Every structure is written in structure tokens, then in C-alpha cells.
Amino acid sequence: MPKVGMEPVRRKALVDAAMRVIGDHGSLTVTMSEIAKQAGVSPALAHHYFGSKEQLLIETVRVHLQRLRDSVVTALREAKSPRDKLSAVIRVSFQADQFAPETIAAWLAFYAEAQRSEETRRFLVIYARRLHSNLVANLKALCLAGDAARIAEGAAAMIDGLYIRQSLRSAPISTEASIALTEDYLTTNLNALKG
Amino acid sequence: MPKVGMEPVRRKALVDAAMRVIGDHGSLTVTMSEIAKQAGVSPALAHHYFGSKEQLLIETVRVHLQRLRDSVVTALREAKSPRDKLSAVIRVSFQADQFAPETIAAWLAFYAEAQRSEETRRFLVIYARRLHSNLVANLKALCLAGDAARIAEGAAAMIDGLYIRQSLRSAPISTEASIALTEDYLTTNLNALKG
DNA sequence: TATTTTTGATTGACTGATCAATCAATAAAA
DNA sequence: TTTTATTGATTGATCAGTCAATCAAAAATA
Numbered sequence: 318m319p320k321v322g323m324e325p326v327r328r329k330a331l332v333d334a335a336m337r338v339i340g341d342h343g344s345l346t347v348t349m350s351e352i353a354k355q356a357g358v359s360p361a362l363a364h365h366y367f368g369s370k371e372q373l374l375i376e377t378v379r380v381h382l383q384r385l386r387d388s389v390v391t392a393l394r395e396a397k398s399p400r401d402k403l404s405a406v407i408r409v410s411f412q413a414d415q416f417a418p419e420t421i422a423a424w425l426a427f428y429a430e431a432q433r434s435e436e437t438r439r440f441l442v443i444y445a446r447r448l449h450s451n452l453v454a455n456l457k458a459l460c461l462a463g464d465a466a467r468i469a470e471g472a473a474a475m476i477d478g479l480y481i482r483q484s485l486r487s488a489p490i491s492t493e494a495s496i497a498l499t500e501d502y503l504t505t506n507l508n509a510l511k512g
Numbered sequence: 513m514p515k516v517g518m519e520p521v522r523r524k525a526l527v528d529a530a531m532r533v534i535g536d537h538g539s540l541t542v543t544m545s546e547i548a549k550q551a552g553v554s555p556a557l558a559h560h561y562f563g564s565k566e567q568l569l570i571e572t573v574r575v576h577l578q579r580l581r582d583s584v585v586t587a588l589r590e591a592k593s594p595r596d597k598l599s600a601v602i603r604v605s606f607q608a609d610q611f612a613p614e615t616i617a618a619w620l621a622f623y624a625e626a627q628r629s630e631e632t633r634r635f636l637v638i639y640a641r642r643l644h645s646n647l648v649a650n651l652k653a654l655c656l657a658g659d660a661a662r663i664a665e666g667a668a669a670m671i672d673g674l675y676i677r678q679s680l681r682s683a684p685i686s687t688e689a690s691i692a693l694t695e696d697y698l699t700t701n702l703n704a705l706k707g
Numbered sequence: 708t709a710t711t712t713t714t715g716a717t718t719g720a721c722t723g724a725t726c727a728a729t730c731a732a733t734a735a736a737a
Numbered sequence: 738t739t740t741t742a743t744t745g746a747t748t749g750a751t752c753a754g755t756c757a758a759t760c761a762a763a764a765a766t767a
Contacts, residue, residue, distance in 0.1 A: 321736065323742060343627020346541060348726060359744050364728060422627045428679060429624040432538020432617045442682035449683075470685070471693050475666060478673025481623060487637035488644075490665070498666050502697070509700045518716060543752060554718050559754060 324366060328376075330356040331363055335377040340419030345374060345426045375436050378427050382444050388412065389451065399458035406451050407499045410476050411492050421484045449473050460510050468506045475499050519561065523571075525551040526558055530572040535614030540569060540621045570631050573622050577639050583607065584646065594653035601646050602694045605671050606687050616679045643668050655705050663701045670694055 334356035338347045349370050353360040367373040392405040414420060431438035449469055456465035479495045490498075529551035533542045544565050548555040562568040587600040609615060626633035644664050651660035674690045685693075 321741060327742090344624060349728085350726075360727085361729085361744055362742080365743080368728095370727065425620075425624050425627070428676060429539055429620050431680060432620070438680065442680050445677065445680055445682060467693070467696075470689075471670060471697060474673030474677055474693070475670045476673065477676045478669030478671065481672045481676055482640065482669055484623060485626060485633065485637050485640055487640060494665075498662070498669070501662075502666060505700055505704045509704065522716090544754085545752080553716095555753085556718055556755085557716075560717080563754095565753065 327356070327358060327362065327366055330358070331366065331373060332377050332380050335373055336381060336423055337419070339377070339426055340417075340423040343422040343426065345430050349373075371434065374430070375434065375440075378430075378437055378440050381423075382440055385409075385415070385444070386447065389447075393451070399455040402455045403452065403503060404500065406448070406455075407472075407476070407496055407503075410448075410499075411479075411495045413492065416480075416483065416492050416495070418483070418486065421480055425481065425484050445473070448476070459507055464506075464510055468503065471506070472499060472502055475502055522551070522553060522557065523561055525553070526561065526568060527572045527575050530568055531576060531618055532614070534569075534572070534621055535612075535618040538617040538621065540625050544568075566629065569625070570629065570635075573625075573632055573635050576618075577635055580604075580610065580639070581642065584642075588646070594650040597650045598647065598698060599695065601643070601650075602667075602671070602691055602698075605643075605694075606674075606690045608687065611675075611678065611687050611690070613678070613681065616675055620676065620679050640668070643671070654702055659701075659705055663698065666701070667694060667697055670697055 331352060335347070335352045338351050338355050339345060342351075349360045349363050352373070353363045356363070363373060367376065388409045389406060392409045393402055396402040396405040409415070427437060428441065431441050452469035452472055453465050456468055459465075460468070476499060479490060479498065483489060483495075526547060530542070530547045533546050533550050534540060537546075544555045544558050547568070548558045551558070558568060562571065583604045584601060587604045588597050591597040591600040604610070622632060623636065626636050647664035647667055648660050651663055654660075655663070671694060674685060674693065678684060678690075
């Protein structure tokens, strides 16, 4: 079995396993054993590559935010007009894998963790800021800067809120309905400014 | 010290202590010792009265949702018109103690816990439904039922979203700004329907 | 009133389980 | 032979939960 160059393979497997276990469990109180088992290696190996459980979890949130970022970048590139770019940002936020119950459970756990882990908090703040600035940048092409900031704040809150409500799985909202609601928020606000 | 009739006093002290410790800690991974210490009693006594840590935590969320409910009921009674009642619901959601960082941290922890504890989830679902139905009931007096449901969904999501964003403490939004944003959402939507 | 009994309140000490982290040992490539 | 990958076994710490013992108020009884 021992071949050279396993490090990146194992790191990825462990990070993916962590996300899955956290999502299933709906909490960050997961054991290294569970994660390692899910990744098909021994707990000791997880420590070998990550040093500590905390580091593995931080790496996990970092990697997944990076993937989310990549999705946004791609979607933004494909959209042409500012209005299309706004829709693209919304669409990515609610895309299937992001809106899956286990993914939401995992994000929720990370948000809670951010209360204690400064590093986790920093990553989430960066994500929040990026969402906000993506929205503002494109809104500015459609309305005044002051209004853009306000509408972006509202839209970002609505997106996050739809997520957290989804996590309760009571009266679950479909992806389409979530997108429609957020789109509607933008449209109504922009129209109100014109009128 | 041992006087009769301490049970209600201790239960209350422990529930309050739990909320404080959870808020400080920003997580439900708090020890019975911490909670008991905060309440000024021994860990054994906490077990004596609550049977288990889980029961104490469930009781904690139950008690605090009950308090929130009482605030809403009072505020609704004081408001006369449907539009005023909508404002009252919003105002209570963001009232000072609810919007304090530790309180938000605690709620976030409970949302995460709901992924695992069916009982915690049930309480939070009830709260979410109540918020929704309070909004719908009063919106129906101002627009069609279908629009009322949609607007209520959006407003509830926005309220929850403003909470979760507050938990990150990056670009913190003031109570007033949060209220204004939600009020604005309602007003803009209702106006759009008239126009 | 004085004395005894009962009962609720309370804790320190203990147990058993869990888990992160370590480490020495092994196996296979280079 | 040196280096990299890997694990089983172990350790030390933490914690929920238990239990037997103590203490003092209240209730019953003399």
C-alpha cells in the first residue's frame, strides 16, 4: 500500500470525509475516528497530516468556501449584464449541492464554531463580505450607491435566512422558490426606485 | 442553607446560567460543571433536578422561547392596526436583549443542536411557524392571501438572516438598521402591490 | 415546649466512557 | 539505506452521570 505522494490524496479524502460526517451529524462534535473511518484511514493518519482536529476542521471550511468561491467566479463570468450577474450570484447560493440538508447542517455548524474559532470566523467573514461586495458592485450599475448598499444588505440577509430556515426542515422551501423570493426582492426594490 | 421549596429557584438559576454560559461559549459544548458553577451550585445538583444535561438544555431553549413568545404577545396587544402589529413583531425580534451577541450565539447553537435533538428542533419549528403565522395573519388584512404568504416568507427569512449575519460580528448592523431594513421590505412589497 | 422523625437540599468523591493526541513499530518504496 | 506511509496500542484528560453521606428545616410526637 504505501506509495509515495499520498499526502494530497489523503488530505482531500479527509477534508471530504469531514464535511460528510459533519453534515450527517449536524455538528462539529465529531470524532477524528469517525472522519478517518469515513476516509478509509486510521485516526493516527489524520493527525499525522493535520496535526490536530482543529486544523482539519479549519482546512475543511477553507476548502469548501474556496469551492463555493470558484462556483461564483464561474457563474459571474458567464453572466453578461449586471442584472444577470446578480441572478448568477443568487443561483449559485441556492444550487443543488449547496442547498442539500447535509451541506446546510455543516455550514450551520461552522457558523456556530465561528463563535469560538477565530480562524473559522475569519473565513466566514470573508465569504460574507464577498457575497456583499458582489451584490453591491452589480447593483451600483442599476441604482445609486446608497441604495445598492441597502439592497445588498437585505438580499444577503434573505439568502442567509432562507438557508437557516431550510435547516429546520419545517415547511421546506424549494430551491426555485428561494431563488424566486430573492429575485423578487431585488426586482421589487429596483422598480420602487425607478417609480 | 437547606430550606424547603428550593426546586423552582434552582431550576430557574440553572436555566439562566445555561443560557449565559452557552452564550459566552457560543456553543452547546458546555459542561454541567460550568453551568452549575455559574448558577452557584454543584454539578450533582444540576443532575438531581434535570436528570441529564440534554434535559437541562432542552428546558433552557423551551424557557427562552416562552419568554420571547410572551414579549410578542404583549407587543401585539399594544398595537392596534394590522400594519402596527407587523411593526411590533419586527421590533420584538430585534429588541435589545434578543439582539445581544451572546443571545444570538446561544440561538445559533440551538439551531445547530436542532440537527440532532428532535425535541430542540420541534421547539424551534414552533417558533418559526408562530413568527410566520403572525406575519401572515396581519398581512392578509393588507393584501391577498397568496401575496401575504410570500411576503411573510421573505420577511421571516430576512429577520433570521439579519440574526445570523450579526453572529459573525463583521460589519455589525444596528438594531435600528435591521428594523428599518425589514420594515422597508414590507413597505416596498405592499406598495408594489397597490401600484 | 422539647424531642424525635422524616424529608428535601446538597455535595464530594467516584466511575466508566469517550476521545484527542502520541509513539514506537512495520512495511514498502526510492 | 533512507525516507514516506501507515497503524495498533497507549496515555492522559475530560466529563456525564451516580451514590452514599450530611445537614438543616419541618412535621410529628411526647
